[in-house]
Amino acid sequence: MAAFLARRLIGNRSSQILGTSNSSSGAFISVSRAFFSSTTPIKATLFPGDGIGPEIAESVKQVFTAADVVIDWDEQFVGTEVDPRTNSFLTWENLQSVLKNKVGLKGPMATPIGKGHRSLNLTLRKELNLYANVRPCYSLPGYKTRYDDVDLITIRENTEGEYSGLEHQVVKGVVESLKIITRKASMRVAEYAFLYAKTHGRKKVSAIHKANIMQKTDGLFLQCCDEVAKKYPEIYYEKVVIDNCCMMLVKNPALFDVLVMPNLYGDIISDLCAGLVGGLGLTPSMNIGEDGIALAEAVHGSAPDIAGKNLANPTALLLSGVMMLRHLKLNKQAEQIHSAIINTIAEGKYRTADLGGTSTTTDFTKAICDHL
Amino acid sequence: MSRQSISLLKNLRSIATGSKIQTRSVTYMPRPGDGKPRPVTLIPGDGVGPLVTNAVEQVMEAMHAPVYFEPFEVHGDMKSLPEGLLESIKKNKVCLKGGLKTPVGGGVSSLNVNLRKELDLFASLVNCFNLPGLASRHENVDIVVIRENTEGEYAGLEHEVVPGVVESLKVNTKFCSERIAKYAFEYAYLNNRKKVTAVHKANIMKLADGLFLESCQEVAKKYPSIAYNEIIVDNCCMQLVARPEQFDVMVTPNLYGNLVANTAAGIAGGTGVMPGGNVGAEYAVFEQGASAGNVGKDTTEEQKNANPVALLLSSAMMLRHLQFPSFADRLETAVKRVISEGKCRTEDLGGNSTTQEVVDAVIANLD
Numbered sequence: 259m260a261a262f263l264a265r266r267l268i269g270n271r272s273s274q275i276l277g278t279s280n281s282s283s284g285a286f287i288s289v290s291r292a293f294f295s296s297t298t299p300i301k302a303t304l305f306p307g308d309g310i311g312p313e314i315a316e317s318v319k320q321v322f323t324a325a326d327v328v329i330d331w332d333e334q335f336v337g338t339e340v341d342p343r344t345n346s347f348l349t350w351e352n353l354q355s356v357l358k359n360k361v362g363l364k365g366p367m368a369t370p371i372g373k374g375h376r377s378l379n380l381t382l383r384k385e386l387n388l389y390a391n392v393r394p395c396y397s398l399p400g401y402k403t404r405y406d407d408v409d410l411i412t413i414r415e416n417t418e419g420e421y422s423g424l425e426h427q428v429v430k431g432v433v434e435s436l437k438i439i440t441r442k443a444s445m446r447v448a449e450y451a452f453l454y455a456k457t458h459g460r461k462k463v464s465a466i467h468k469a470n471i472m473q474k475t476d477g478l479f480l481q482c483c484d485e486v487a488k489k490y491p492e493i494y495y496e497k498v499v500i501d502n503c504c505m506m507l508v509k510n511p512a513l514f515d516v517l518v519m520p521n522l523y524g525d526i527i528s529d530l531c532a533g534l535v536g537g538l539g540l541t542p543s544m545n546i547g548e549d550g551i552a553l554a555e556a557v558h559g560s561a562p563d564i565a566g567k568n569l570a571n572p573t574a575l576l577l578s579g580v581m582m583l584r585h586l587k588l589n590k591q592a593e594q595i596h597s598a599i600i601n602t603i604a605e606g607k608y609r610t611a612d613l614g615g616t617s618t619t620t621d622f623t624k625a626i627c628d629h630l
Numbered sequence: 631m632s633r634q635s636i637s638l639l640k641n642l643r644s645i646a647t648g649s650k651i652q653t654r655s656v657t658y659m660p661r662p663g664d665g666k667p668r669p670v671t672l673i674p675g676d677g678v679g680p681l682v683t684n685a686v687e688q689v690m691e692a693m694h695a696p697v698y699f700e701p702f703e704v705h706g707d708m709k710s711l712p713e714g715l716l717e718s719i720k721k722n723k724v725c726l727k728g729g730l731k732t733p734v735g736g737g738v739s740s741l742n743v744n745l746r747k748e749l750d751l752f753a754s755l756v757n758c759f760n761l762p763g764l765a766s767r768h769e770n771v772d773i774v775v776i777r778e779n780t781e782g783e784y785a786g787l788e789h790e791v792v793p794g795v796v797e798s799l800k801v802n803t804k805f806c807s808e809r810i811a812k813y814a815f816e817y818a819y820l821n822n823r824k825k826v827t828a829v830h831k832a833n834i835m836k837l838a839d840g841l842f843l844e845s846c847q848e849v850a851k852k853y854p855s856i857a858y859n860e861i862i863v864d865n866c867c868m869q870l871v872a873r874p875e876q877f878d879v880m881v882t883p884n885l886y887g888n889l890v891a892n893t894a895a896g897i898a899g900g901t902g903v904m905p906g907g908n909v910g911a912e913y914a915v916f917e918q919g920a921s922a923g924n925v926g927k928d929t930t931e932e933q934k935n936a937n938p939v940a941l942l943l944s945s946a947m948m949l950r951h952l953q954f955p956s957f958a959d960r961l962e963t964a965v966k967r968v969i970s971e972g973k974c975r976t977e978d979l980g981g982n983s984t985t986q987e988v989v990d991a992v993i994a995n996l997d
Contacts, residue, residue, distance in 0.1 A: 435800040
């Protein structure tokens, strides 16, 4: 029996190596992983990052150990000088680690200022081909903001669009910037969005666009979403113009469920949604790449002013870790940790400074472990 | 001496009893002949457009305002603007407009955008503020979004490189960035606003938005009494949702302006009540502030309960632009009274009145 399963596992991997992979192969890998989770520890890359990164990464490790999640963390640190193989501070070994392990968790990284090298996030995105950024935004019970009924997921195309970086000065005083939309990238992200909606039991997918003005580019994006929508007739699909979407989000965020959009709109809308629930300090995020690569990350900054003082809020990184566990299909433990975090915040006794409390990072972490 | 003391006593009494006597006097001195009715081009538009422009016409009638409208039939699916429309606007200099429906993904370019380009209406202005009596999640909102209206992402230059790959050009020029920056600071100066915030994404689009920021910075130096700061567009949207009171006047390029204006309108009460318009060096077109191309849902059109407040407040702005301030004040006061009473509100504000009922209430409240 085990040999049969092993052969299936290797069989899937070999089809992948031969390059016939698609996004669903990631699901195969995760299923086979879940089968072996109780005996084989899962290897995952961890980038603690800068500033408050190491403290919150420590917090995640503690909570995961307390929840019996058997993960063998492969800690990677960014180099102190530019690696010529990647043309950035991110070394070749860092990237290879993620490519091998297929999952990772990343803390905040401060991009060193200077020229002649690529930004760290850009390097990760390009080398690992991270094409979709998934950010669930839901109101945390117990942490009151002006909006109490937010429960939506923003899925943003991460590689092209307005952020292709192709700009040039035509003549003095006239600048052109190219926005590129391709069928391949749009199909990829649309497929992922509907797959995500289906696997997480979501009822509605909204495609956000400005195709009344940018008819060909956003028109192509919409076409791809239309095609994928036909394959999922049980999911309600709608198209919303971006300005309407902004207005509806601030008036009544309960109208939305899953949102899928090109790069720029995704950037703005996902930050807007993060603002609705309490800011970037509480928002998890995950980047999906080809071949089933998933890199969960905390999107807040490295907060150098509170680094090392045990004051940081690890919620964002913890919730991102939960997303990573769900991707690995370790749903039971993911749910346990998630409830523990929600309950700790809802109780209100242990809260870090940014949520209006006085606890330290270690106290908050311990409270979560106690809640498990 | 006794006469002075009597009027002094009257003033003291009114202050003591807190009575709401309108003691504002209009010190504007018109030139002889300014009372002659001015022609204004009117574009009823599509969908709920004719409904709300008709509302404005009725209120203007009731006030006997010195304006008369020259209507033109324009529909969003026309290939180009009709004959005579542009001449009329160029003659009258002022236009009032309902929304024009733009077919999505079709080959027709938006007529709303065409009109702005033809008349070189380079600044679009939306005033988002809390209306007293209208509940919203955020208080102390009073933001004016000034948005570059002619270039940027809306240049309309797209082409298919190879099948499956499409490019769209975003064009930014120093000329347009400079003039919108100048307009924004001038607006702030003339309207006693304290701060101008430039919204951008120059960390990613270094050249394009970098050019925009440079222009803003240069103009800011000429207005040392007005505070100036910059904010990245994604952070801006987050801040608008969390703490909108920190913003005053915002100047943005084309696309971000669209998003920011709609977000600001949404937090302050909805796009159905925010006034605004487009202005260029020679002409001005007044329309609903945010989401101006919106023609409403089919159900709103059938049930005739579109919200006329935005267009009514925009027409008050138009009256001031035409230098009829007392009519503008009367109109605004009446509209604000109707909203604060709360009895007559259309569906988007949570009520169930029709457009006509709101118009009747406004006319009844005119003094």
